[in-house]
Structure formats: structure tokens, C-alpha cells
Amino acid sequence: MAIFIGEQTRLVVQGITGRDGSFHTRQMIEYGTRVVAGVTPGKGGLTFDGTVPVYNTVVEAVVEQEANASVIYVPARFAGEAILEAADAGIELIVCITEGIPVAEMMRVMPFVQERGARLIGPNCPGLIVPGVCKVGILPGQIVLPGRIGIVSRSGTLTYEIIFQLTSAGIGQSTSIGIGGDPIIGTDFVDCLRAFEADGETDAVVIIGEIGGTDEQTAASLVKEEMNKPVVGFIAGQTAPPGRRMGHAGAIISGSEGTAAEKVRAFQENGIAVAERPVEIVDALRAAL
Amino acid sequence: MNIHEYQAREIFRSHGLPVPDSVLAESAEQAREAAARFGGTVVIKAQVHAGGRGKAGGVKLASDPAEAGEAAEAILGMEIKGLVVERVLVAPAVEIATEAYVGIVMDRASQQPVMMVSPEGGVDIEEVAATKPEAIFKEAIDPRYGLMPHEATGLAYKLFSDPALAKQAARALAGLWRAYERADATLAEINPLVSTPAGEVLAIDAKMNIDDSSLFRQPEIAAMRDEGAEAPSERRAREAGLSYIKLEGDVGCCVNGAGLAMATMDLVKYYGGSPANFLDIGGSSSPEKVVAALEIITEDPSVRSILFNIFGGITRCDDVANGIVEATGRLDLNVPITIRLTGTNEKEGVKILEGAGFEADTDMDRAVQRAVEVAS
Numbered sequence: 001m002a003i004f005i006g007e008q009t010r011l012v013v014q015g016i017t018g019r020d021g022s023f024h025t026r027q028m029i030e031y032g033t034r035v036v037a038g039v040t041p042g043k044g045g046l047t048f049d050g051t052v053p054v055y056n057t058v059v060e061a062v063v064e065q066e067a068n069a070s071v072i073y074v075p076a077r078f079a080g081e082a083i084l085e086a087a088d089a090g091i092e093l094i095v096c097i098t099e100g101i102p103v104a105e106m107m108r109v110m111p112f113v114q115e116r117g118a119r120l121i122g123p124n125c126p127g128l129i130v131p132g133v134c135k136v137g138i139l140p141g142q143i144v145l146p147g148r149i150g151i152v153s154r155s156g157t158l159t160y161e162i163i164f165q166l167t168s169a170g171i172g173q174s175t176s177i178g179i180g181g182d183p184i185i186g187t188d189f190v191d192c193l194r195a196f197e198a199d200g201e202t203d204a205v206v207i208i209g210e211i212g213g214t215d216e217q218t219a220a221s222l223v224k225e226e227m228n229k230p231v232v233g234f235i236a237g238q239t240a241p242p243g244r245r246m247g248h249a250g251a252i253i254s255g256s257e258g259t260a261a262e263k264v265r266a267f268q269e270n271g272i273a274v275a276e277r278p279v280e281i282v283d284a285l286r287a288a289l
Numbered sequence: 290m291n292i293h294e295y296q297a298r299e300i301f302r303s304h305g306l307p308v309p310d311s312v313l314a315e316s317a318e319q320a321r322e323a324a325a326r327f328g329g330t331v332v333i334k335a336q337v338h339a340g341g342r343g344k345a346g347g348v349k350l351a352s353d354p355a356e357a358g359e360a361a362e363a364i365l366g367m368e369i370k371g372l373v374v375e376r377v378l379v380a381p382a383v384e385i386a387t388e389a390y391v392g393i394v395m396d397r398a399s400q401q402p403v404m405m406v407s408p409e410g411g412v413d414i415e416e417v418a419a420t421k422p423e424a425i426f427k428e429a430i431d432p433r434y435g436l437m438p439h440e441a442t443g444l445a446y447k448l449f450s451d452p453a454l455a456k457q458a459a460r461a462l463a464g465l466w467r468a469y470e471r472a473d474a475t476l477a478e479i480n481p482l483v484s485t486p487a488g489e490v491l492a493i494d495a496k497m498n499i500d501d502s503s504l505f506r507q508p509e510i511a512a513m514r515d516e517g518a519e520a521p522s523e524r525r526a527r528e529a530g531l532s533y534i535k536l537e538g539d540v541g542c543c544v545n546g547a548g549l550a551m552a553t554m555d556l557v558k559y560y561g562g563s564p565a566n567f568l569d570i571g572g573s574s575s576p577e578k579v580v581a582a583l584e585i586i587t588e589d590p591s592v593r594s595i596l597f598n599i600f601g602g603i604t605r606c607d608d609v610a611n612g613i614v615e616a617t618g619r620l621d622l623n624v625p626i627t628i629r630l631t632g633t634n635e636k637e638g639v640k641i642l643e644g645a646g647f648e649a650d651t652d653m654d655r656a657v658q659r660a661v662e663v664a665s
Binding site: 020076077100101102103104106107108110111126138139140143153154155156157158159160161164181183184208210211213214215218234236237238239240241244245246247248249250251255256260276277278279 | 395397398400401402431432473475506532534536544545546549550552555558564569600602603604632654
């Protein structure tokens with residue numbers, strides 16, 4: 001069953017006619033994802049690639065095609081509104097790939113999403129993939145392998161790197177999920193760890209953190225208190241200077257808070273084996289299983 | 290984005306905060322003139338993007354225009370945490386009865402702005418938080434309603450028991466919230482908010498950080514960027530759409546994705562090297578971006594080895610390969626390049642590189658080790 005997505009997922013793509021939206025829609029369909037609709041205001045009535053009906057609004061996609069999940073590829077200045085629209089239309093799972101949404105806007109979006117009972121993944125994330133079944137977002141399908149390891153990460157390409165290391169070593173994955181590099185995100189480590197703990201198809205979890213904020217510390221406490229499955233970790237940014245934003249809007253050490261050393265310590269103190277290099281995650285997993 | 294104190298003061302004033310008059314001076318002469326105009330004792334403050342200006346000697350009192358000139362002379366050109374002071378703020382000195390701290394920060398965990406106040410102002414608030422946490426009072430602000438009047442009043446009475454002072458402080462807190470919200474700030478701070486013996490509440494310092502992602506809808510604030518405070522290489526990178534931070538080492542790193550870029554720097558250190566920079570060429574990387582990245586890295590004289598680490602996803606390996614070939618043809622490179630390339634269109638990328646006489650590895654650890662070796 002994996003987590004958050006699967007065979008039951010009926011996906012609507014918001015921004016399906018854009019450059020990124022159209023490219024990744026084709027990739028998702030090719031991978032096996034059921035893309036049931038697209039939305040681009042003003043392009044309602046068109047059919048994308050001759051197979052996917054396009055609507056002006058998300059609610060039409062829900063009514064006409066029973067869409068239950070959405071993925072957002074629209075530019076940053078419209079993406080906050082796109083999240084609100086999806087939540088308002090009753091979409092249960094909203095995955096926002098877009099980077100650069102103002103923090104103040106996300107602070108107003110989040111309470112609405114929660115009131116509507118929707119789950120938001122991202123923004124500024126690569127999405128998620130259940131190997132061999134379904135992918136929502138931009139994770140490359142060719143590097144994954146079906147299996148029983150869950151991966152949750154704040155990063156994009158670093159996640160690919162670690163998936164690739166696992167796959168090369170013959171270790172398959174149940175679900176890989178990128179939760180996003182922004183300071184305000186819809187789904188955090190804790191949500192994903194709980195879902196993996198409850199998932200009958202996951203045996204162990206890899207958690208990939210980075211500098212900035214205290215999400216890793218909160219996650220570490222949860223692992224100790226609530227999890228029976230082994231968890232191994234990696235933290236990026238040992239060499240990052242304080243006070244500088246390392247690409248991701250959320251990757252910044254402010255004052256004495258959010259350093260890599262602090263996060264590594266929190267992991268180790270709570271029973272999470274920490275790999276010093278990405279490649280060591282393979283050995284850490286083998287030792288834990 | 291950081292803005293200077295004098296800019297934050299302007300924003301605060303426009304939202305009704307009680308900020309005393311001040312003048313910006315770029316020379317001792319201008320500081321003297323300003324002091325003469327204000328009369329009496331003035332304070333001269335360095336305008337740099339760094340905390341601890343007072344401790345560094347960047348804040349001085351002057352009792353007359355001549356002294357003000359001397360103080361400005363001493364501060365201008367001074368280096369504070371590696372930043373050269375090019376401007377000073379001149380303001381009339383204020384008689385201080387009490388000093389409080391007030392600030393608003395974006396709190397990631399609660400996903401809300403949080404207002405913090407403390408009667409222990411005028412010192413580093415992180416120190417107060419560490420040594421005397423009971424002296425800090427917090428109120429989470431629901432961004433849909435903003436700071437409500439009763440919240441502002443409640444916090445104001447934590448600072449002042451005198452109703453006349455508390456009333457002024459509550460107005461100042463409301464103004465601070467307006468400034469924070471309208472400017473799309475991630476931090477707005479007054480340290481200290483003082484009361485005077487005459488019974489006035491005044492904001493005699495101002496600090497703001499602005500959310501980079503909001504600059505597209507804040508053109509007036511975007512124009513406040515102090516390009517002189519940015520390293521020239523960082524400015525060029527920003528204009529080219531690259532995320533670049535200069536560091537102290539000698540292995541230049543060019544990576545796609547921020548997380549992988551950090552992990553690459555860490556791996557350079559693991560193998561005994563030292564990264565010269567953080568550089569994320571971003572998602573859909575065109576050859577032009579790669580050319581710009583390579584130019585910026587090679588302009589750093591301390592770089593002795595260049596490492597590409599590309600994991601193709603949206604980024605196509607052939608685009609990066611074309612960029613490398615194009616840039617190396619155009620630039621006069623005398624630094625060895627190590628390339629790690631894997632993922633989308635890997636075969637095409639490797640072919641392009643080999644055609645131009647480069648080797649490409651698919652293993653990250655091996656590539657990083659080699660890049661560190663050739664740097665030493």
C-alpha cells in the first residue's frame with residue numbers, strides 16, 4: 001500500500017499546459033500514474049496529448065473525473081492560490097512542486113488546508129514515488145527499485161543520490177518522499193515517519209535532513225517514543241557557514257539554532273544511526289535490518 | 290534579504306512607530322553637518338549587515354559636531370565581521386530610563402509569526418533566552434487576523450506597569466506588526482525600545498530581514514538591496530539565477546540541487562579538502578547557466594581544483610556537458626576539472642565530454658576524492 005499515493009490515486013495536474021507541467025505529466029503517465037485531468041484557466045475543453053481532459057478549475061476535475069490528488073507546477077506567484085483552490089475543491093492530497101512562494105502567503109494557506117482536511121506535500125519539493133506503481137512530481141523513475149525501505153528527505157537531488165545508492169546495492173524502496181526545502185511546509189518528517197511506521201510494506205526508514213530549523217530534532221524524539229522500525233539518517237550541511245541561506249529557503253543556521261552537529265547529535269541520542277557519507281547509508285541499513 | 294538600520298527606520302516610521310529623526314552620512318563632513326543641525330549629543334552608528342556593532346566599536350557618542358566628525362572618521366572604513374563600513378547613521382542621543390526588547394520572527398515550528406518582548410533590552414536577546422528565559426514573553430500571531438489589540442496591550446504591560454508608557458508601547462507593537470506584515474519580513478526587531486525620563490517610548494534601533502521569495506511583490510524594498518555589501522561574485526551569481534556562496538577553501542564546487550551541493554561540500558571536507566564555495570546551478574539548467582557558474586568559480590583566485598557533481602533529474606547531463614565544453618573553450622582555464630555525471634541523458638553527456646577530452650565519473654565519492662587530491 002505504501003504511503004500517501006498508490007493505485008487509488010487519481011491525479012489532476014495544475015498547470016498541465018506549462019513547460020514543466022507538460023514535460024512531467026508525460027513522465028508521470030509513462031510511469032503508470034493515473035493522470036485523470038489537467039487544469040489551466042482559459043484552456044478548459046482542450047485535451048492534453050489526446051488523452052487527458054483539461055479544465056478551467058480544479059472543482060470540475062473533481063466532479064467530472066473524480067480526481068483525489070493534485071500536483072502543482074504553476075509559477076510561484078500563483079502557486080499559493082492553486083493550493084487553496086485544490087483544498088477548496090475537496091482534493092485530499094496536494095503536492096506542490098513550485099519553489100519561491102512567499103512565506104507570508106504559506107502562513108495563510110496552511111490553516112485553510114488543514115481546515116479542509118487536505119494533506120499538502122511541499123512546496124518546493126520533488127514529490128513522491130512508489131516504485132513500479134505511481135509517481136507524483138519530478139522524481140526520476142529510472143533510479144528506483146521496488147522494495148521495503150521508506151525514504152523521507154528535505155532535498156531533491158540529494159534524495160536521488162541516496163535512492164540511487166540503495167538501488168545500486170539492490171535495496172528497494174516502498175515510497176520515497178521529498179517534503180520540501182522551504183521553512184513552511186505542509187507535511188513534515190513526523191507525519192511521514194508515522195505513516196511509514198503504520199505501513200505494512202515498509203521495514204525501515206531513511207531520513208535525510210539538513211541545516212536550518214528544528215524539524216530533525218522533533219523527528220528524532222518521535223523515533224524514540226513511537227517507532228519500532230529502524231531508522232537511519234543523514235544530515236547535509238556540516239560545512240555550511242552560519243547566517244547564510246544555502247539554496248533552500250529553509251536551509252539557514254540562525255544564531256546557534258539549526259546546525260548540522262546539533263541534528264546529528266539529536267539523531268544519535270535517539271537511536272538513529274547516522275551515516276557520515278551518503279554511500280554509508282547502505283551499510284547502516286544492512287546493520288539495522 | 291538584509292536591509293540596513295536606516296532603511297528599517299524609514300519603514301518603521303512609515304508605519305507610525307516612534308523612531309527619532311536621523312540622517313545618513315557617507316563622510317565625516319556630512320556627519321559634522323548633521324550633528325550641528327541636531328545640536329547637543331548625537332550617536333554615530335555604523336550601517337553594516339552585522340550584529341554586535343557596539344562591541345566592535347561601530348557605535349559612538351559625540352557631544353559636539355567636531356567630535357561627531359572624528360567619530361564618523363573612525364567608523365567609516367572600519368571592518369566589522371569582514372564588512373567595510375561605508376555609511377553611518379547620525380541621530381540625536383536619547384536619555385534612557387529603561388530598555389526593552391521587542392521583535393517579531395517567523396516561527397517555523399508553529400508556522401506563525403511570533404512576537405517576543407522582554408524588559409531586558411539593549412543586549413543580545415539570544416543571551417537573555419539562554420540565561421533568563423522567564424524574562425521573555427511570547428505571543429503567536431494568527432496571520433489571518435494579525436496582532437489583535439488585546440494581544441498588543443497584554444505584551445505592553447509585560448514591559449511597563451505605568452499605563453501611560455504601556456499605551457505607547459502597545460501602539461509601537463501594533464506598528465511593528467504592520468511593518469512586518471506589509472514588508473513581507475521574516476524578522477522585525479527593535480532593540481532597544483526605550484522609555485525616557487520625560488515619559489516617552491522611543492524605538493532607537495531598527496532591524497528587518499525580508500523574505501527573498503516576496504521581493505517580486507515588494508519592488509520598493511527590493512531596490513534597497515545594498516549591492517556593495519555583497520561579494521561581486523555573489524551578485525553576479527544572483528543575476529545569473531545561480532545560488533552561490535563564497536567560502537574559504539580551494540575546491541570549487543558546481544552542483545545541481547542545494548541538498549546535494551551541501552552534501553558535496555561535506556564530502557570534500559571528509560576527504561581532507563576544503564570547499565571554495567556553495568553553488569547550486571538549479572533545476573532546469575541550460576548550458577548558459579553552466580558557463581556563468583564556471584566563470585564565477587574560476588574568478589576566485591584561491592580555487593585550485595574544480596568539481597562538478599551532477600545528478601540529472603530535471604537537469605539534463607547533456608546540457609551540463611555542453612556548458613562545460615563551451616565554457617572551457619571560452620575561458621583560459623589552468624585549474625584541473627573533475628566531473629561526476631549521472632542520471633538523465635548520462636550517456637549523451639559523457640559522449641560530449643569525452644569528445645572534448647574530458648573524463649567523466651559516475652561515482653560521487655571517487656570524483657570528490659580526485660578533486661581533493663589534485664587541489665593539494
